[in-house]
Amino acid sequence: MGRPPCCDQADVKKGPWTPEEDLMLGSYIQQHGPGNWKAVPATTGLMRCSKSCRLRWTNYLRPGIKRGNFTEQEERLIVHLQALFGNRWATIASYLPERTDNDVKNYWNTHLKKKLKKIQTLDREGTAGAVTAACSSLASQPALSKGRWETRVRSDIHMAKRALDEALALQDKTVGSASASASASVSAATATYASSAENISRLLQGWMENKTSSLPKTTRSSNYYSTFTGTASSSAAAAAAATGKNSLPSAMDSSSFNLDSRNLEGSSETDHLSHGDVKFPILNSLFESWLFDEEEESVEEIESLAYV
DNA sequence: AAGGGCTGCAACCGCCCTCTA
DNA sequence: CTAGAGGGCGGTTGCAGCCCT
Structure with a gap:
């Protein structure tokens, strides 16, 4: 059954x-x-x-989620990874530690798709040189010859695999010294939940601000959420978060968010956190070096990077 | 000022793979 | 081994707010 x-x-x-x-x-x-x-x-x-x-x-x-505009670096990374993996948003989002797959997917569908389409149109018309710096960085990708592009894709998979192996090896080391790292894991998880509490706290702060404004809007979640996505209007909430003070409405018991590390032991979130902590810096540095290198490496250089 | 179209994004839908009884 | 739920994920939709005429 x-x-x-x-x-x-x-x-x-x-x-x-x-x-x-x-x-x-x-x-x-x-x-x-x-x-x-x-x-x-x-x-x-x-x-x-x-x-x-x-x-x-x-x-x-979930703690650690970044809201608001995507940076140029994130944008480039998404474009590159989309070319590499296709519409596998969860995979792509795993390289952007502060973004969710839904966010990446939405950003691609609403911004990047149009941007790339525009670039392609300009490219066809022979005016690609007139696009902005951000656009031109995206436009450089299709300019690669087929063979070169395939080489890059192939090497990239190996680079990603190597980075993952390194990350997992590092994680194993951490697990190996379990007794020493136990308290660290708990404190990390505690920070994780602190961040979660901040998320909710800021959310509620925004909600209350909306409620008390002279022109109350709807209760749609995006309204109260949009108030703490990094805009100036969220400064009060951000300040509250920075000082570690919850700004929960009195009707809601803030003590329910008192963090108790005992509740976190054995939690899968702890595993998730430690995995993410070691994985992303390595991958990010790899991709940064790849993405921001204006010089065209030789095929041999790429191959040597990929197969070490 | 009004209203129609457009945009952005939160949330749902449905498929697929994994896991459990 | 199998049936069926859980969970993950990509595609799609619905709607509030913005923009343009």
């Missing part, structure tokens, strides 16, 4: 998440850690599908 049903579809609430729901979800994960999503609606009383809970956590509440 299989598993019991995930959730009762008839009772499932859909649509934008409210701050209260975010708080309930965040509180649950702070206590139990992410995973076992089936238990989330039952335990918290959230009228949400377990899938929806997981999505909300991974895309918005």
Whole structure:
């Protein structure tokens, strides 16, 4: 026999998440850690599908998520990785530690696709030289000959594989000295959840600001969320986050976010965090050196990098 | 000022692979 | 071994806000 049903579809609430729901979800994960999503609606009383809970956590509440505009470096990385992997957004997002696959996907569909299309059009018209610096960096890619491009793709896969191997080896070392690293892992996880609490705190701050403004807007999540995406309007919330002070409304018990490292031991989030910590700097440095190198390396140089 | 079209993005849908009983 | 749920992921949609006429 299989598993019991995930959730009762008839009772499932859909649509934008409210701050209260975010708080309930965040509180649950702070206590139990992410995973076992089936238990989330039952335990918290959230009228949400377990899938929806997981999505909300991974895309918005998860600690360390960066909101707002993509940098030029991120943009280049996405373009490069999209050429390499295709529309495998989760894979691409794994190289951008602060971005979610949904964010990357949306950014590609709404910005980069158009940008590249524009570049291609200009290229066809022989006016590619007139595009901006950002665009021209993107335009350089299609200019590669087929053979050269394939060589790059091939070498890149090897580079990525090597970086991953290094990362995993580093992680093994960390696991090897478990007793010494246990406290570090817990403190890292604690910081992770602190970041989560900040996320929710800032979210609520934005929500309250909206509520008290003279022109209250809708309760759509993007409204309260957009207030802390790095714009000037979020300065108060950012300041609160920077000082480590929650700005939770009084009706919501901020003590539910007191961080208890005992709850974090054995959590899969700890594993996730340590994995990410070692993986990304290595990959980023590799890709940075690749992406920002204006000089065209010889095929031999690429090959030598790839097969060491 | 109004309203119609466009844009950006949060969230849902559905497929597929993995895992469990 | 098998059925079926869980979880991951890419595609798509719906809607609020913005822009343009």
